Amino acid sequence: MPLPNDEKVVAFANDLLARFHKLFGPHPGFRPAHAKGLMLNGTFKPAASGASLTRAPHITRESTPITVRFSNSTGLPNIPDNSPDANPRGLAIRFNLAEHVHTDIVSHSTDGFPTRDGAEFLEFLKAAGASGPEVPSPKPIERFLGSHPAALRFVQTPKPFPSSLARETYFGITAFRFINAQEKSKYGRYRIVPEAGNDYLADDAVARLRPDYHYEELEHRVKQDPIRFKILVQVAAPVDTTDDATIHWPEGRELVELGTLELTSVFADTLVQQKQIIFDPIPRVDGIEPSADPLLELRAAIYLLSGRERRAAKA
Template sequence: MPLPNDDRVVALANDLLAQFHKIFGPHPGFRPAHAKGLMLSGTFKPAAAAKSLTSAQHIQRESTPVTARFSNSTGIPEMPDSKPDANPRGLAIRFNLADHVHTDIVSHSTDGFPTRDGYEFLEFLRAAAASGPEVPSPKPIEQFLGTHPAALRFVQTPKPFPSSLARDTYFGVTAFKFTNAAGETRYGRYRIVPEAGNDYISGEEIVRENHHYEELEHRVKQSPVRFKIYVQIAAPGDVTDDATIHWPEDRELVEFGTVELTSVLPDSLVQQKHIIFDPIPRVDGIEPSADPLLELRAAIYLLSGRERRAAKA
């Protein structure tokens, strides 16, 4: 996983990391965002329909080992599961294709993203950081949201508490280009749907700080946790390089496969410190779109991963 060749992308990634640390404080060994999490292992089995979409390795095999990480939002490792800032939740899935060969999906439980690119996102974070309770209105964040309707829409989108991390739906932020064995190409976004169905509760019903992670550990001991992965297909004319733009719900959903999670990694914290998920697929048959967030997110993940690995235990 290399850094982008564009020095501007790397500089912006470093500026964003510094801003995350300013907002949430430094927490050596943890991610600057989605710091609190839990890792599980299991398998992926492709759906028959996925071959019409892509020639990727994990679609051609009967099954592929996976590693998955669920997470809370923010860069605070001790974030109580009952806090609204714990939403949206994250789910990253690594498809382990061979030794040191993998492709990943990175998703979260709100469909979309607040800004078109990293420069707007940095402006968004700085405005939020400058808008404490003592700051009179109009606060910087109010001014930003007033001039950025996509960010306002994202902030106002309901972010409910799932009763279980196994009962939430997760969305890929960016679109990818899928190419099948015949060379046919379509653009799509991942959607990861729980087999058990969606179920939500109020924050007041969460009485333990680690409710979601304790519940998930208990659940997976009783029976496997399964998710169906779908790809929402862009229609001709749909925008594929802007994560703030949603596609209509009537767009085709192609079943990609099923993830079955069977156990929590016994050394979950150590593994979380070490693993660096990659938002760019880097596998034949699935390529990045022109969305500017992709190279930036990959740079942030790599830089923060190196920082995390270098932290003293």
């Protein structure tokens, strides 16, 4: 996983890392965002329909071992699971294709992203950090949201608390170009849907949750039965924008099923494994290519730089 050649992207990535550390404090060995999490093992089995969209190896072979990480938002490793700031939740999936060969999906539980590029996202974080309770209105974040309708829409999108992280839908925020064996290509975005269906808690139930409820519940659930999700791709129409994560596509767009992931156990050394693994938002596999979305190279740089920091931290 190389750093981008674009020095401006790397500079933005370093600036964003510094901003995350300022917002949430340094927590050596943990991610600057989505710090709290849990890693599980499992298997991915492709659906017959997947080959119509892509020739990627995990779609054309019988099954592929996977590594999955669920997470809470923010860079706080001990954020209570019932904190509003814990949403949106994250889900990262690694398809282990061979030794040291893999492709990943990175998703979260809100469909979309607040900004189109790194410059806007840095401005968003700076405004949020400068808008404490002691700051009079209009606060910097209020001014930012007032002039950035996509960010306002993201902030105002309902983010309910799931009864289980296994009963939440997760969305890939950027589009990819999927290419099949016949060299036909379509753009699409991932959507990861729980087999058990979505289920959300009422406010009074959320208030009673234990600080680590969602991860305790996951550990208990997977001991009883495998946790399953369908991996779908929402396919873009020719008129749809494919290089801007703030723009939604109509719900009526075609959904193609790629297959089912089945989670069967929690890593015994989950904290050690979470410290080591560096997910990559760029597929880097034949049959799935990045779009021109500027967030992709930026996110890849942030993940790699923060991963190096995390691995170098003393235990």
